[in-house]
Amino acid sequence: MITIHRGCARRRVRGVSWTLDRNVAEGFARGHRAIRNLHPVIASTRVPRAIVLAAFTERGEAEVLIDPRFLPVQIDVERCFRGETGRQGTNVSTCSVSGA
Structure with a gap:
């Protein structure tokens, strides 16, 4: 099992691109590439290594691609406040995210 993370807008938690x-x-x-997230979150979960389709390290992003259909139903989501992140700038909650 590996832990993966995804920074995105709240409505985009179930995606293909994640990071270690x-x-x-x-x-x-x-926000990335001048795109600001109105409802920024950090999603984290543990998945079997076998569902990783590809891994990339070229851009320093430790990116892994996964098939979102294999994500667990329960994903930890941290809401970021006004662009602040880190332990002092987040509100931690666990939510159940429905499949795409």
């Missing part, structure tokens, strides 16, 4: 690096996920939650 929580700091990278925090950066994506704040």
Whole structure:
């Protein structure tokens, strides 16, 4: 089992691109490529290594691609406040996210 993270808008938690690096996920939650997230979150979960379709390290993002159909139903989601991230700038909650 590996822990993966995804920084995104709340409505995009179930996606293909994840990272092994929580700091990278925090950066994506704040916004990336001049796209600002109105409802930024950091999603984290544990998945079997076997569902990883590909892994990329070229851009320093520790990116892993997974098939979202194999994500667990229960995913930990942290809501980020006003672009702040990290333990002092997040509100931790667990939510159940329905499949795509």
